[in-house]
Amino acid sequence: MAAAILGDVSRGDPESLTIGWLYPELMNIYGDRGNVLTLYQRARWRGLQAEVVDLDKGATRAMDRVDIFFFGGGQDREQALVYDDLIETKAVPLARALEEGAVILAICGGYQLLGHYYQTAEGQRFPGLGLLDVRTEAGPRRCIGDVVVDVDPELGLTPPTLVGFENHSGRTFLGSGARPLGRVRRGRGNNEEDGTEGAVANNIFGSYLHGSLLPKNPHLADLMIERAKRCRLPRLDDRLELAAHRWILEREAARRPLGDARAR
Amino acid sequence: MVTPRRRLAVLAGKATGALSRATRRGGGTTFPGDVARAIDPQVLRRLIGDLRGGAILITGTNGKTTTARLVAGLLQGMGARVVTNRAGSNLIYGATAAAVAGAGLDGRLRADWGVFEIDEATLPAAVEETRPVAVVVGNLFRDQLDRYGELELLARTIQGALERLPEGGRAVLNADDPRVGEIGLGLPRPPLWYGVEDRSVSLSELPHAADARTCPHCGARLEFSAVYVGHDGVYACPNRDFARPAPEVVATSVTLDGLDRICIEVGGVRVEAPLGGLYNVYNVLAAFSVGTVLGLNQHFMAESLKKAVAAFGRQERFERRGRRFTIMLAKNPTGFNEILRESERADGRHFLIGLNDRIADGRDVSWIWDVDFELLAGRAEVVVPSGVRAHDMALRLKYAEVTAATEPEPDLGLALDRLTEATPEGGDAYLLCTYTAMLDLRALLVQRGWLRPYWAT
Known part of the structure; x- marks a missing residue:
């Protein structure tokens, strides 16, 4: 896979960015559009030709030229509706695209579906795509609240934090083939036990963070575009993005002595 | 008995x-x-x-x-x-x-x-x-x-x-x-x-x-x-x-x-x-x-x-300093889209958007990314992002390319002053708020003597 990432430059045109949105109608719970919009605008603002391709049920159009896939979360009913289609029509072209160097960001339900399986409270296992070395089990209660993550230094992000909002009951555990996206300074993260949040393996990114994730974490958005296009991007004026990022950091820092006190 | x-x-x-x-x-x-x-x-x-x-x-x-x-x-x-x-x-x-x-x-x-x-x-x-x-x-x-x-x-x-x-x-x-x-x-x-x-x-x-x-x-x-x-x-x-x-x-x-x-x-x-x-x-x-x-x-x-009157904070109107203000409550994407459409029908151009994240508003503000704020792009002359999460609101407007958006102003009173100044006399201004932002704003308006307290409406 590493060789493919380094060696293959045939994917896409350097002047354009194609974003493939997996199930925009059904897997779009609470603000997932913000992630797609952030990638789209940040590419456009740098003069790239940006395009969003909707990958609804049955659609595989243009999956071979997608630079970045986005896979959001859904409510249970919707998640059940996309499941068969994901396995039957998306799994193979998606795996091929990732091998060719495409990037994917998967949030919450999408993150879980990229892993080996999701196990319900009754012990029933639903196999996932197995693209990311993680497994998920139903947890006893929902993890809900603001999250601050100290991001994996290997990713070289500045500022070295991610901010977001989590709302999930699944507990996700990483295998040796994936590294955590970071460690939670605030919030519960992957599983409430090991202090990790999210997972990264090559160009595959999974996370529980909504918020939406990318608008307030523009450095992560740019990392994905740079990985997908194998280029360095010129800087943008991110004062507004970073002010919003910092505002969460400061509020969470101020709350710290209170333990887990909630916003009032 | x-x-x-x-x-x-x-x-x-x-x-x-x-x-x-x-x-x-x-x-x-x-x-x-x-x-x-x-x-x-x-x-x-x-x-x-x-x-x-x-x-x-x-x-x-x-x-x-x-x-x-x-x-x-x-x-x-x-x-x-x-x-x-x-x-x-x-x-x-x-x-x-x-x-x-x-x-x-x-x-x-x-x-x-x-x-x-x-x-x-x-x-x-x-x-x-x-x-x-x-x-x-x-x-x-x-x-x-x-x-x-x-x-x-x-x-x-x-x-x-x-x-x-x-x-x-x-x-x-x-x-x-x-x-x-x-x-x-x-x-x-x-x-x-x-x-x-x-x-x-x-x-x-x-x-x-x-x-x-x-x-x-x-x-x-x-x-x-x-x-x-x-x-x-x-x-x-x-x-x-x-x-x-x-x-x-x-x-x-x-x-x-x-x-x-x-x-x-x-x-x-x-x-x-x-x-x-x-x-x-x-x-x-x-x-x-x-x-x-x-x-x-x-x-x-x-x-x-024919004699119906809007409830408090829902299309509630008042006039001050020669401007006409309308408070509109918006708690979720569908409601917000509707009030944006209504303000469009009324040719509204001056806005304050108050976004809070208290329990009654929902602590997760992700939902603003599901609202079609793009409707304001090219039409609004001023949009003041305000409330506890003014920064998030400002960011949403930036990505919707609403160039009329000002810097975020978390303080509702200062934001209201900024909006009043930017609205020409005789003009209409719209105060779009989440639930607790509406309560805060109303309390402020009552304090200034611009509105009656809500239990008196």
Whole structure:
């Protein structure tokens, strides 16, 4: 896979960015559009030709030229509706695209579906795509609240934090083939036990963070575009993005002595 | 018979309410309910028993307060005495507080009707305790997932409550909402359906924030031949497994006159109300349907609705410094999209957007990314992002390329000053707020003497 990432430059045109949105109608719970919009605008603002391709049920159009896939979360009913289609029509072209160097960001339900399986409270296992070395089990209660993550230094992000909002009951555990996206300074993260949040393996990114994730974490958005296009991007004026990022950091820092006190 | 315990509960509740108002801690719209219920947990059930007409409950994601106000207005127009929890305190404590406030010192509720807006999740308890003659379910949209959980679960909760309606209690349901349709089609007794039929006010496609896109039986994508508000419209499953129930009370010939007036025809009767927006067409239609269940005369209802007044913080208007201000409450993507569309119809160009993330607003502000703020791009002349999460709002506007957006100003007072300055004299300014931002802003306006306190509206 590493060789493919380094060696293959045939994917896409350097002047354009194609974003493939997996199930925009059904897997779009609470603000997932913000992630797609952030990638789209940040590419456009740098003069790239940006395009969003909707990958609804049955659609595989243009999956071979997608630079970045986005896979959001859904409510249970919707998640059940996309499941068969994901396995039957998306799994193979998606795996091929990732091998060719495409990037994917998967949030919450999408993150879980990229892993080996999701196990319900009754012990029933639903196999996932197995693209990311993680497994998920139903947890006893929902993890809900603001999250601050100290991001994996290997990713070289500045500022070295991610901010977001989590709302999930699944507990996700990483295998040796994936590294955590970071460690939670605030919030519960992957599983409430090991202090990790999210997972990264090559160009595959999974996370529980909504918020939406990318608008307030523009450095992560740019990392994905740079990985997908194998280029360095010129800087943008991110004062507004970073002010919003910092505002969460400061509020969470101020709350710290209170333990887990909630916003009032 | 009034038990001593009930009387004590009522008296303690009333004293709490009086104290709360005297100390200016608010309108005393919930806490008296807590106190009364602590003394007599059955106090609401007992007070409701005094009503000569009965209780009417209004639930749904959007429009509860306005619909309840319209229904109460219809009944008051007939000379009936009505207790309402009109200040938006819509948990069981709020309903109890309203009943306590309406009771006399003898512990009896002196009213003919109780009209209560009820939080969706509270409906089972409210049905159980008030044994209503009518329950309106207006719509079900995504709203505060961190608080309510997923729509699916909420729909099942509401259905369970409606299944336990007493003999003689009628569900009054919006046929145009697929989730509400699903709930109603599963009920043992047929509900009264209402809906809109006028293609001229239909949107061209489902907005991004639409939730109920698929057939509850086969999962196929629903086909919409009209889209009115959010995912409310005229829908059918292509496999014929599910379709919008045929409404009995139908609004046709819809005319929207900015924020000033809506006009519809219902069963051959022209109905007009001084409210703005298609969502208010649904609110008026819901009230009209409740009146139909109660056997009110249609012409009387039409006359009465002409005098309707918006509830506090919902299209509430005032003039100051030569500018006209309109407060609009927006709590979720569908509601926000609708008020953006309404302000567009009214050619609005000057805005303050107050975004808070307290419990009552939903602590997760992700939902602003589902709102079509792109509608403001190229049209607005100034947009001041404000409230606790002003920074997030500013960012949303940036990515919508609303170039008229100012720097974020979390302080609502300063933001209001900035907006006032940027609005030309004689111009209109719009204050779009989430729930607690609206409360904060209103408190500020009362303090400045620009508005009356909410318990006095």
